[in-house]
Amino acid sequence: MLKKLFLFCQILFLFINVTTYAQLLPEKELDSITELLESYEVKIAAYQTYTVMAVGDIMMGTNFPNVSYLPPPGQHPFKNVMPLLQKANVLFGNLEGTLTDTGENAKNCSDPSKCYSFRSPEAYGTYLQDAGFNVMSIANNHIGDFGDIGIKNTAKTLKKYNIAYAGIFAQESTVFKKDGITYGFCAFAPNKDCLKIQNIKNARRIVRELKEKADVILVSFHGGAEGFEHTHVPRSTERYYGEDRGNVYQFAHELIDEGADLIFGHGPHVSRGFEVYKDRFIAYSLGNFCTYARFNVTGIKGYAPIVAVEIDRSGKFIKGKLYSAKQEDEVYPFMDNTKGALKEIKALSTEDFPENPLVFDEEGNFEPQKGS
Template identity: 40%
Template sequence: MITSHEQGAWPHGRRETVRRRHRPALGLAGVGVVVAIVAGCAVGDGSGAPGLTGSAATPPRTATATSPRRPAAAPPAPRPTGNVRIAAVGDVVMGTLPDDLPPDDGASFFEPVADLLTGDVVLGNLEGTLTTDGTCKCDDDSPNCFAFHAPPSYSRWYKKAGFTVMNLANNHIDDFGAEGRRQTMDALRSVNLPFTGRLGQITVQRVRGVRVAVVGFAPDQGSSDLKDIPAARRLVARAAKRADIVVVMMHAGAEGSDHTHVEPGTEYFLGEDRGDSHRFSHAVIDAGADLVVGSGPHVMRGMEFYKGRLIAYSLGNFAGYKVFGLGGLLSTSGLLDVTLRADGTYRSGRLHPTRLVPPGTPEPGGDGIDLVAGLSEEDFGPQAARISSDGTIQRP
């Protein structure tokens, strides 16, 4: 079951629980407990216990009116147990109208990577829109402006591929204005494929009783803004109160093959503020996030562990039919496969290398493991994720 909550709202009358978090959350006690709230019940104080029977040594108590025994309070609800497997990829575009669409109307687009797109929670960044209407943001004389729109019917291929939540926090959800955005969201709803990333949105998926919150951020209007770090902390803290595991998806950073490294401070691309992904990632983990998954630079970046939680700064381009540059680093990608315990702690992980092959379809293989392993050590030193030759990800 998946629910989506706009502006941090919670259904009226829903009882909120507080879980034990891995660190102090913003404005919260550092350690909490799961509490079962039982309406109309009070703990018995013993005043309704029956009196002792009379004897010579202990004369009988004077008869008085007694109230019925009060029921004992219900014990705390059991904490969820078990593991949750999360699979995540970077940017995904199935093509763009009118001419650059895949054969067979996209039906076989994800078949080469179908075995990888498996997990309890499967995430991807929808880099574009699903619409046939709206006004394109690009003028004919804008060489550095790109706008993507695939048919709304393609939502069924994302659902069929195995995705369970799509991130809409990025710089392309408004490629065709408000109408294009509306059609995109309607298309995803039509196939019961939830999304996240709109301003204040928390999307919760239940996995065998474990609540997994997914929250998307980008430095773009209409998205939960990763440039506003105090607001991001507050939103993640709310998500941490409502779920057992919190996954943050971020779309951030400068773009291109010369931007594989995570640099301290704010990044810019074509004059636009693309956020400080390093500071942001640490802040949301401080607020209660258990996993951070990045996209946006269109190349892979390194991974680090911060306070025991994994940050994958960019997973690159997973798919981009006739819309992305190809070759070398631009074609190198991967799928992150992570298993978390019900309390959000890291259990295991693996990076599965993938690559884009002309004209931009995904397939297994490539140099993603070596690339990310090297970048991780260079950028994060002792905090780097240790990635073995088979893609196994270990804490430092």
């Protein structure tokens, strides 16, 4: 901190003097001082850190099969957690469904009431923007619920609200800037409309190409088996309902080996453990976060963790903090004083990744165990 303050004071002093006396200095001397000022700015940047915040599945309400699955008019999905979310430099979430005003259900369901297809109004994009979301994954099993038009309208809506996205064949990756940092983002899932989590070779290619364009690489995956019995990361290919849901442990490690910096998982609808591997952060599942109706949010499925990861400008993990929020049926997320998500993720992280132990305090702050 003292180094930062000292460098800042030096830069401020130089800036004031250069601004005041610029017209009196010979051009050669002015160029020399400008170069010195720029070098100090680079040194200051090396000490800066950035907060990337992430949450899990978001489905703010659906008008399919009927409007009874939408919240009351004027109810803001993120009202109770928005002050926290807006503290992030970058905020990520998984859009579990579509943002579209048109499109017919693409699933063959004899009984629409038992057909889990999610169609949120396009106007709901403003809620995401209000909360501060910069980037979202649309790689999951619900992006194709309303066919090609649903996918196109979702992409169009996110673009309208200045939210970067990736994960579909038409947008396998994206690059965006925030606070002087260029971020690269890509997303993967085992589903037909998405870039495949099983094709690790292709995923590595995308990360490698992003590394040439961006300072920090964010990766999202939708993978792993679902439900209460699948909170642990097995380090093998997971199958659920006969589907290959990927080997999320291998996927995450190989992409960090390739140059990824932050990896955010979702899909199991329950929280899973955290790991720091090669100074890079992995959340294996952030569970449900903002899912209105049509979701089972009983017990641990109602935990809605919010993770804030502090990184340097190269993407290296500095420290993190886990905030516990929760949901109830047809109740949007709110902060959880019992800290259920923290207790669950702390235990899972310790059990599943003993070779890379993390130390959590009672407030949710965490960092690698010293000497590990």
